Amino acid sequence: MASLLRLPSLLSPCKPLLRRRLPAARLAASAASRGQASAATGAAAPAATETRGGDREGQVTPRSVDFNAWYTDVIAAAELADYGPVRGTMVIRPYGYAIWEAIQVSARVHLLPHAPSCVLALVDATGHCLIGLRLTLLVSISEAWLSCGVYALLAIKCPFSRMPPHLAFLLMPSVWKLGVKNVGAFCLDYLNAKFKETGHSNMYFPQFIPYSFIEKEASHVEGFSPELALVTIGGGKELEEKLVVRPTSETIVNHMFTKWIQSYRDLPLMINQWVNVTRWEMRTKPFIRTLEFLWQEGHTAHATLEEAEKEVDSLIFQAMQMIDVYTKFAYEQAAIPVIPGRKSRVETFAGANRTYTIEAMMGDKKALQAGTSHNLGQNFSRAFGTQFMDENGQIEHVWQTSWAISTRFVGGIIMTHGDDAGLMLPPRIAPIQVIIVPIWKKGDEKAAVLEAVDSVQKILNEAGIRVKVDDSELRTPGWKFNHYEMKGIPVRIEIGPRDVTNKSVVVSRRDVPGKQGKEFGVSMEPSILVNHIKGRLDDIQASLLQKAITFRDSNIVDVSSYGELKEAISEGKWARGPWSASDADELKVKEETSATIRCYPFEQPEGTKKCFMTGNPAEEVAIFAKSY
Template identity: 70%
Template structure:
């Protein structure tokens, strides 16, 4: 008699019960030995399920007893079901930790492979710092220790004896990096010093979620030291640009790149730039960060150099990171009710070949043809898997590889061998609509067709994600409109006064958090509005007159009101223009300090101009859009409105 083993789903283990406490099975899990793993293979062997020899992608076999929870029904349960069924990760024995399984780690390796090349192209070298950091290092930078204290994991006993000084298990490495930089940097000739490390990090999170937020996670963290603030700012922008290009070009995730508010700035940084992504539940995911640390850490640790004039100066620094959280972002952006859906450029397996036969006499010919097709694709540099296992039916294999998100499936049966052709199915187009018959096995034709379809899938996933994001962003011009947008689960985009108090009020009253100033590093800040008789500007969207591609998330805006508002245009942190307010004829002077990002005591003498209609200000800066091929192409003034969203995850 066939017996199906049933265990609680990941969702039931993860979700609190009505009483607010976790189910008893979850509490017991960390007190008793781990239950035996639920094997997809074992389940299949104990279930009788016969399917047709060629099953459409939309048809599910009874062999998959653990159906994925529909996304629309319970997004969190769906997410955990996909991680379980696609064999990406499992829970570790310590609550809040996870074991990354081979398939999940292969996605992380694809991320590493791309970024490693980019880091080296931009002049960075890989190295490694110790995992244990003296607690006194953390205490040297006041805001840093304040920001990380609740998440620190401390070691107090070693070798059976109490340690003289507590050790911190690495939450991030700015402190230990500066300790070493102090020993390595002496002269301007030693600068810039630019390094990166791939490492694990421990932060004692109370609310965990696989890949998104765990006690321990994998990441890369870059650290650089420079001789001037301009070099440090350029580096911080360059690295967030690398992350932006990765998100668009590899992960097919249309992120919004921008600068964090003062409240959200990394502890110990002057400025923080991030890429923010909208997940399938319309929540925000902070997917990558780049920090301009100024001289905060170099002053705390005494990291100095002798400049060309023989003067001792503190170095200017940056740090930037991306983590295994991006794997979770890929799942939540592209997955569907069938399971995982991977962009081809990030997929561990781009093509799976499923041979099909009924009679023993057909087996050899089908397997031979399948092997030949595999060799053709491998030679072309395509990541291909031949599933020639005989313990599973073709229908089971179809469902299994769809669950794992493989972009293309090739089916080869006896009739295909006779006609020297194959059947190809797309993961992103379900059922018969995504299936094409009669594709020639001739190497040049097959290779070209497969590569073309992989490119189509990559573009299609980006287009779908961009359309979803844009349809869920609402432009607002009042607080009531903002609250209405947030209550509907959407993102709200509108002007912001840069007030910490306003930001906290919005968060308290709506649960929304400010994610980024739009337009990457183009900030339009409204200054000193108390003297303006009409304080609320109106926003009128205008097309961006640049050579950027149509799916750029930014729009140009004209700011206008009955009397012109005083404002300053900031590009890459440096004021470019000042505008007088006609109602008072007051010239706005730019003032900036290390705390809020304005240059102190500097007055701009450029002639005034109005921002309504949109000015023809054109700037030549390094590209920040991944698909722009013209380095330094003209970019029109972009809007610097800010985006509030339902609270998501932040690194």
């Protein structure tokens, strides 16, 4: 049954994050003193012979000693995130956010001409709507944009009867393109490209949702009540109705769909948004489970169940298609061999008929739910009265899906690929694919080395490779080597005086430690160098995926009895076996082993099967594991 999980077609309370970190003031003083010492001796840069050790700002706990401590140490040392002032929140630092952007952005940026500066009032630096705009302002902006060929319909006011008239607007698909990082700029990204290929448009819905909306769908409010953050005071006065800070958007989306959908001609309606979400978690972990996180969430409405199930299930206009998109992204971009499948009834999203998932095995063998897609049936459309007139003139409720992937995927990348030296990034999502470290001993060697570095950087940049040069003279080469290993940059290039003379470079792979991962004498000749570096990046991408597949498959145990399951779980492994037992039996397993059904994999073994819990016939095998 080992082949069951292979997908060959997809292979083409807060403690300090880093307990032993030096204080920032001490680090600055130390760096300054080293710079002064270099100047005093006339040395233009640190000695080339220093390669490792002695210059780390902090050490990380070995993974084998304490995986959780290792994880938080790496996040701090690699400068991915830090704890926020409110318990359970985090500040995503530039490098951590760059990884999230790499999940989104493919670096194609288009500038719209003559963009009015007032568009900054529409979208902030992360593409989120800035609240407080009046409709009259939006209308004037839409008129200004007509000369640019942008649709006049930019936004519409949310008709919340109990909300101030200026409080909330929806960004329509046309205005979403107006800004992400610069005035009039928008990025075409990996997942966005996939969403748009299948007919989905980006929008923005407000983060404040009337509490009455949440109450409309019984199982939804029951499932989310413990996690809700409520706003009860606004402008110094108690609100007539409590507002929920967005935990997910099915309710507000349905409220708007009810206004936009009248006829079968309005269907299917398929939208997506990139937003922040708030859930009041009790046990938090950076990137994995925080009070606030970033995600994309897609929502679709369809005329028939079959059409909706396709949206959850296959290619164009299908919801399982989104699981296909997530699975392919995980394998091909993040090098994470996820297992796609269906959630059990107990684990199904509150308000959904079915939930589909991709499950990933982390370095400590715990499971991470890395992305989900839900068949909502007519649960929300009946609660909100989202109806349409079909071709026969009959009034029907729409069928719906929703799907999401979040910044917890960043945590998944850390825990799948990282090692005792720190982060290890798959090249395809690494913000920096190659770091170039120039090395020289004498001042008269500096100019020639830096000239060669500039040439190599230009060659690689022109080939579409993401490159950074660290020519700072305040740090030794050894410190830089350790620092960029900690940041997980896939390839390091070293260039010294001898390399300049030989017109070659030294290339080191992040995934192969020590001398085994080092190559000397790689030619600087553009075609040779580019092909060599691209080849190494491809090798690293494939190697990380294969290593993760091997680790996953070697830690999944096929079981035929409950005793075997308990033994496998006690050893920290995943257990896979035939299952047809009741929800009560599933909850018993969770209570006694802390393991849950992660999914019923889409790929199932053939032949007759007996449930390992009851001995009754079983149609499917399920995977059990402890999880985040």
